[in-house]
Amino acid sequence: MSKLLLIAYDPADGLQGAGFAQKLGLPFDLLCLTGVAPTDVGAERALSAGLDEVPPADALASGLSGVAGGYTHLAAVSAMRSKDVLARLAGLLDAAMVTDVIAIESPSVFKRPIVAGSIIATVEVLATPVVLTVRPAAFGTPNLGGASVAESVALAGSGTAKRLSISARGGARPDLTQAKVVVSGGRPLKDAATFESVIGGLADALGGAAGATRAAVDSGIAPNELQVGQTGKIVAPELYIAAGVSGSTQHMAGIKDSKLIVAINKDPDAPIFDNADLGLVADLYDAIPEIRAKLGR
Amino acid sequence: MKILVPIKRVVDPYAKVKPLPDGTGIDTTGVKFDINPFDEIAVEEAVRMKERDASTEVIVVSIGSGDAEEQLRKALAIGADRAILIETSAELDSPGVAAELAALAIELQPDVILMGKQATDDDCNQAGQMLAAKLGWPQATFACKVEPCGNALHVTRETDTGDETLELPFPCLVTTDLRLNEPRYIALPGIIKARSKPLDRRPAAVNQAPRTRTTRYEAPAARPPGRKVASVDDLLVALKERGVL
Numbered sequence: 001m002s003k004l005l006l007i008a009y010d011p012a013d014g015l016q017g018a019g020f021a022q023k024l025g026l027p028f029d030l031l032c033l034t035g036v037a038p039t040d041v042g043a044e045r046a047l048s049a050g051l052d053e054v055p056p057a058d059a060l061a062s063g064l065s066g067v068a069g070g071y072t073h074l075a076a077v078s079a080m081r082s083k084d085v086l087a088r089l090a091g092l093l094d095a096a097m098v099t100d101v102i103a104i105e106s107p108s109v110f111k112r113p114i115v116a117g118s119i120i121a122t123v124e125v126l127a128t129p130v131v132l133t134v135r136p137a138a139f140g141t142p143n144l145g146g147a148s149v150a151e152s153v154a155l156a157g158s159g160t161a162k163r164l165s166i167s168a169r170g171g172a173r174p175d176l177t178q179a180k181v182v183v184s185g186g187r188p189l190k191d192a193a194t195f196e197s198v199i200g201g202l203a204d205a206l207g208g209a210a211g212a213t214r215a216a217v218d219s220g221i222a223p224n225e226l227q228v229g230q231t232g233k234i235v236a237p238e239l240y241i242a243a244g245v246s247g248s249t250q251h252m253a254g255i256k257d258s259k260l261i262v263a264i265n266k267d268p269d270a271p272i273f274d275n276a277d278l279g280l281v282a283d284l285y286d287a288i289p290e291i292r293a294k295l296g297r
Numbered sequence: 298m299k300i301l302v303p304i305k306r307v308v309d310p311y312a313k314v315k316p317l318p319d320g321t322g323i324d325t326t327g328v329k330f331d332i333n334p335f336d337e338i339a340v341e342e343a344v345r346m347k348e349r350d351a352s353t354e355v356i357v358v359s360i361g362s363g364d365a366e367e368q369l370r371k372a373l374a375i376g377a378d379r380a381i382l383i384e385t386s387a388e389l390d391s392p393g394v395a396a397e398l399a400a401l402a403i404e405l406q407p408d409v410i411l412m413g414k415q416a417t418d419d420d421c422n423q424a425g426q427m428l429a430a431k432l433g434w435p436q437a438t439f440a441c442k443v444e445p446c447g448n449a450l451h452v453t454r455e456t457d458t459g460d461e462t463l464e465l466p467f468p469c470l471v472t473t474d475l476r477l478n479e480p481r482y483i484a485l486p487g488i489i490k491a492r493s494k495p496l497d498r499r500p501a502a503v504n505q506a507p508r509t510r511t512t513r514y515e516a517p518a519a520r521p522p523g524r525k526v527a528s529v530d531d532l533l534v535a536l537k538e539r540g541v542l
Contacts, residue, residue, distance in 0.1 A: 056435070056437075056463055057426065057436055057438070058429070058434075058435045061426075061430065079457050080438075080455065080456055080457045081456065081457055083422045083423075083426075083438070084426065084438045084439070085426075087391075087422065087423040087424075087425075087426035088426040088427070088429060088430045089430075090423065090427060090430075091395060091426060091427030091429070091430025091431055092430045094392070095392075096390075096392070096508035096509045097392070097421075097423050098509060099421050099422055099423060100420065109512075113420065113517065114418065114419050114514075115314050115417070115418055115419075115420070116310075116417065116420070117517060118313065118315070119314065119316050119323060119514050119515065119517070120514075120517050121419075121511045121513070121514055122512050122513035122514075122515075123509050123510070123511050123512070124509065124512050125509055126506075126507060126508055126510055127508040127509075130508075159435060160435045160466050161435035161437065161463045161464065161465050161469075162464040163461060163462070164451065164462040164464050165462045166456075166459070166462075167459040167460055167461065168456075168459045169458065169459045177457075181541075214475065217476070218475065218476065224441070224455045224459075224460065224476065225455070225456065225458055225459055230420065231335075231415065231474070231475060233457075238541050239541040249311075250310075256517070256520070259541075260536075260539055260541055261520075262536070273523075275520055275523075276523045277520075277521075277523040277524075278524065278525075278526055278532060278535050278536075279524070279525040279526065280525070280526050280532050281525060287529055290529045294530070295533070295542070
């Protein structure tokens with residue numbers, strides 16, 4: 001009998017992944033590593049591991065392998081943290097794995113983007129169990145209702161990696177991968193202070209998150225966790241504003257699921273205009289203050 | 298210290314690629330191949346560790362067709378000591394790659410395996426973690442800084458929210474992210490020297506049955522063409538029409 005274990009880092013992550021879990025159409029349990037698992041997302045059991053801090057991948061994957069028995073499918077929302085741990089879990093379980101699922105053909109056939117989103121591959125799973133990371137934007141929000149059986153579970157894992165330090169920047173802005181509005185900047189932002197005041201300022205005015213290109217992050221203009229693209233974060237906001245972003249294939253791979261893409265660039269031939277819904281040929285240093293002034297924010 | 302660096306031959310990450318018209322694969326006509334950029338960063342990091350500690354040996358390995366010799370020679374030109382080419386015509390999935398590399402690691406007993414976090418062709422981000430799991434070694438993915446420290450590595454890794462530093466006792470596995478280093482320009486003497494460095498060809502040891510199979514390759518749905526607006530005023534009107542402001 002097929003059954004899915006949806007692995008979530010916290011209740012919000014569980015809610016994001018539940019859209020996929022419902023679309024897969026198999027009975028499922030939800031496991032929240034931290035916080036209390038919600039009981040209204042359609043899971044049979046709402047399992048809470050009750051961790052204060054998520055351990056490094058070796059210990060966490062080992063702990064998860066102890067509760068993986070009986071499941072044919074194990075899935076989590078795609079993110080750096082889930083890719084780190086779930087691929088290791090797949091190794092421990094000798095499982096098949098499909099990364100970045102964007103469509104379900106059947107419980108054993110999935111679609112996923114490859115080569116920076118240039119190609120969509122259809123992948124057939126030939127082994128059990130299968131481990132999946134999924135892009136939530138493709139599956140919508142879950143129907144809420146019902147009541148799962150709430151249970152606590154203990155993850156008894158061990159590992160030898162030791163965490164020496166951790167920094168979480170984040171701040172007051174919404175999570176980049178969950179924000180309704182994302183404002184991104186590229187290398188023309190010059191330096192960290194300019195990036196923060198221009199891109200961060202517009203993001204705050206719109207209640208959104210700030211994002212950045214690889215070039216901006218590599219040159220120290222923006223912190224690494226803001227990188228959007230093939231090897232950074234995948235975003236899917238209602239509104240994506242790209243300012244001073246040329247629009248490389250690698251960057252576009254991270255923003256394709258955005259509902260509306262707005263490009264502001266002074267180069268009329270920038271490739272971003274080929275993929276933007278609305279394009280404004282203008283210097284971002286003129287356009288962004290004007291937008292804020294006219295919005296009165 | 299002994300460092301094993303697995304590298305993959307991939308289509309030029311900056312080329313525009315399309316699926317074959319019949320959907321059976323990727324059209325690589327006229328497209329160049331290179332070392333997966335994340336793997337090149339891994340080679341560079343291993344060679345830098347060797348430059349700091351001359352007793353370090355750097356072994357590069359690739360799995361695939363004989364054509365991968367080109368990428369192994371490039372890795373030797375960067376400064377790796379020797380290369381192994383595991384020749385197979387099978388299209389291995391990540392578990393299959395991890396199985397071959399695990400067999401090789403058990404034979405070679407490296408202290409560290411350094412490899413790219415993902416290949417820019419399949420974008421899987423799986424093989425390193427699966428290999429670490431098979432070997433029972435600790436791992437650090439998305440590494441942006443690697444420092445040997447006694448019998449361990451201190452690895453700073455990028456995370457969804459910032460970064461963290463892990464201590465991994467040897468033997469351990471590290472996958473590289475973009476900002477770990479900038480691979481060097483390869484000068485001619487390095488290329489010449491690489492030609493005479495040892496390259497050992499051998500068949501696949503495990504030949505594990507694939508766990509997944511790609512059955513179709515297709516182009517993504519095209520975004521409907523957008524339009525340019527003439528001014529900030531027009532932009533704001535359009536945004537209000539779409540209900541996003």
